[in-house]
Amino acid sequence: MTSETISRTTNTPKTEAELAEIVAGHFAGCQPLRTMGGGTRVQADHIAGDTLTTRAMSGVVTYEPGEMTLIARAGTPLWEIEAMLVSEGQALAFEPPDLRGVLGSDGTPTIGGMVAANASGPRGIMAGACRDHLLGVRFVDGQGRVLKNGGRVMKNVTGLDLSKLLCGSFGTLGILTEVAMKTLPHAQARGTLAIRGVDDAEALRTFTTALATPFEISGAAFHDGTAWLRIEGLPPQLAYRQKRLQELFGAYEITFLDAEATVTLWRDLRDVAHFAGTDTPLWRVPVKPSDAPALTASLRALGGQTSLDWGGGLIWYCGPGEASAVRDIAPHAMLVRRGGVEGSAFPRQSAAVERLSQELRRKFDPAGILNPGLMGG
Template structure:
């Protein structure tokens, strides 16, 4: 394993690999990518770590990719700020003893339950520096939103899983942490009933910061200022007064949503784990097909995200979706592509990007297409 200590050293390593057509597996904390080939050269970003700059007043953070997410969250908490898109720690379901890093979060566009309110990781990414598959050092974006002009390469890099370049620096927008929070739990609901509740709640002005379903219970998270949360809670309880409703306090809410985000309900299992992005209105029909396969599932993003753990091939899972994407997060013995093959137009655009940034296809080869 190679562990360059600087951007220049990383550039030289990749340029050499490009000239020799040597495949490289990009390794951060080792908590997001399975199945590296033993023939790959493994490159770690662990030594590319540390905070470059943090301006709480500007709500801007510049950090290197190998920095542990936990360190960033602790630093932001001291200023009553946070990464609002709340990235998940999936070590409980993926195994391993690595440490999640911010580079892995950005590379995977990892976004938690609050995405339906504040957007995904890529929506908080203001700028990037990275080394592409030729060894070129590239920079895009700025330190504040008003300076982000031209082609936004950050949006391209975010979610590319290291197939276009290796991040060396990311600029993220931070936001104030919620002052108050609570959760309304509505037990005894089917998926279709839960989606109806989500649709009604999300159509209100009450800033729902989480809408998830697990084991027959729908959860609505409310966040805001100290006086806002009780008011919003009262209004929502009045909307659903014909249903049983339990209130969960702030401490319980934080524990609950951490558990939902990190998929504790699938910890200790070994079956394939799938992440399905769908239209919320399709969730009821899709979960009905998944139930026929014999696995378990939960919902997030108001029904737009389904987690499925259980038997079934990629062909079966993708056939269950009228539209959307199915991504294999944990193989558990499953074969076939981890990512849904893109339609022809998207495939051509992706191929053009790869030819531009990694023409020799040495960076995480095959990860997103096999």
């Protein structure tokens, strides 16, 4: 299939009404749409139909630092959001990754794309994922209807939480036009303990021990013989936590990284920079941490390399192997960078989950026009 037949037209609406009109027209004609923000979260060149991007629907609707709430249009560049938050001493607590390096993309990550992918980085072990900080959304469904859910504050509600449903759906249920997020204060001080000369199993033991302490570990990752533990907080807290953790792991070779080195290190770990600059297939595998050492050994037996994040709850595998071979070892593996691997990027679902997914798809996208085939729909 040529690129001309994959993506015939690029639609770049500037308003929600314009976007809804485009979707309604494609719904009426049962014409597929490849939907995206900045095109930096998943490789979707194989999806047929016209392209629709929200990148022209940009701008902050409202930001209230005192209330720690933010509403922005879906196409707003993520770097603009992060710069604005830093100026107020705040941040997106879940540390969304930038995967342009591993995908070889020159697009601009958007806040809508972040939510659509539920993009969450190393701090997720302490702060939770993107969906845990999502307050509400506006979106256009597969019929061109404008829908909204949620608001500016966290509260208990009855009924279906559409915000959580849209978060992580990769544009297959609707196209986000606005998102409301909770923000949190930025850490005042930070540092990292580098525990060197360990293997996967030893790294997992250090993670388990450290995460069981009251020292609020905000990052626990492993690659190439080194386990990293990040600590953040007020300066007096940081000094105390560093001392206690170094005592706890005194049997290992430990180096302490200062704030500047910590920022650089965790940006690279967040963005999986150690697996960038190649076309080799890259897989993202969420696992139960206790299963990580056995799974990494089996994956490396295919001929590639692995690293760990989320305290052992996330494996990155970069290496050869057909989709069936990788998923025989890790059924929940998601193919982030294709590298020539055929088939769905998303893992197989159980029969019950597949039935539920299809029912939701029929409710929100009855003609199946939104990113058809991306998530098995």
